[in-house]
Amino acid sequence: MSRLLLCAFFVGPLVLAVASSSADDYIYWTAGDATAHTSVVRRARTDGTSVQTLASFSSAHVLTLGIAVDIASGYVYYGVDSDAGLSYSYIARANLDGTNPVNLINTYTTDIQLDLVHGKIYWSNTWQGNPGNRGIFRANVDGSNVEKLLSYGPYEGIYGLAIDPLGGKVYYTRATWPEIREICSCNLDGTGNATVRQFGVEEYPLGLGIDVGSGKVYWVDRAGNAIREANLDGSGGVQTLCTPIGALNFGMCLDVVNQYVYFPAWNDSLQTSDLRRVNTDGTGLTTIVTLPDYIYYLALARNVGPVNPFALSDFKEPMGLKKKLGSTLPVKFQLFQGDAEVQTPEQIGQALGLDTAVWPRILLYDATDLATELGIDLPEDGNVGEGGDLGDCFRSSDGNWIFNLRLNAPIYAPGSFLVKVKVGDIILEPGNGMFQTK
DSSP: OOOOOOOOOOOSOBOOOOOOOOTTOEEEEEEEETTTTEEEEEEEETTSOOOEEEEEEOOTTEEEEEEEEETTTTEEEEEEEETTOGGGOEEEEEETTSOSOEEEEEOOOSOEEEETTTTEEEEEEOOTTOGGGOEEEEEETTSOSOEEEEEOOTTEEEEEEEEETTTTEEEEEEEESSSOEEEEEEETTSOSOEEEEEEOTTOOEEEEEEETTTTEEEEEETTTTEEEEEETTSOSOOEEEEOOSSEEOSOOEEETTTTEEEEEEEETTTTEEEEEEEETTSOOOEEEEEESEEEEEEEEEOOOSSOOOOEEOOOOTTTTSEEOTTSEEEEEEOEEETTEEOOSHHHHHHHTTOSSOOOOEEEEEETTEEEEEEOOOOOTTSSOGGGTTSSSSEEEETTEEEEEEEOOTTTOOSEEEEEEEEETTEEEOOTTOEEEEO
């Protein structure tokens, strides 16, 4: 492994554009500092301000590569690779501000991703000096229980990872010498390996991100120097979001809330990187900050609320039918954490990291005003199913959560309504939550 030697005269970061950002939203990255000749871990707000160095390694034989952030637990994970050998190469975990770093796992790394639903960290190892241990790995987020999921040979590289924990998939980019370029997937345990999309030698996919909700995958094409997008299931063609000035490297990260792609572009003549952002429809290409960094990998830490460990089934019949005013509508559904059914309030509380039982709650909206929640008469203890079938309270039966919704005036009139489910602070919405009254 050889470290890129970067040198330039550069004084401080240059902020070129300001974007809407929460005080808790940060971009984290790993890089080689072209001015100080160090390998670093840094972060900045998503508007390009408040650049901070979280870790710095002065040795010319050290690279910082993959990076991932768990904002809920307050940790950043990053890879440190050393020419001195495996004993000096590791995945570190530190507080979000870089303090209290801990060596979790001795390994070489390329990309790093987290599965916070199942408490796992995934990484790829593409280091040529360690050919017998190249592949995709995972472990518990505390560094225990290391597993090798996939192996690959000395002429293969896996440079980008993305995890769909609820869908049970790992997506990754794969390149072999001389001709194979593809995006692949496998199950979380490494089984079921499949090719999602293949490319010719004129393309070289590296870092990638997925938006499961819209069914899209985004990646860096280093050979074409472009950010590209396609359907996650492999159907349809490839779209080019942008072909920026400057050389693209491994990393990119996706903001699925605001529909942004963040990526670095290296200017070799100036020895600087522009940290850039483009909308997922290809518009709004913007440079948010210019840095003396050769940036490798990026991670977004966006304060979007609690991590959702649950999946909700569609509501069972008779949802979707017309119901008479004054009747009762049984709202039935199943709740899952991964592949396991969640059937008790104690299991819900445990999944949320709480020591108390948590019952689901029903949220009700008029279809003509989805911004306003309608009130529901509930028992004092909040949806607890002690009332059985008497209405407006939950019970759990045969794996189903059941809430008997009484369709009484004045809440209801003839019209259409939408039902959602709230579990703790998490709102879940199935695809068939609409019903009508007559």
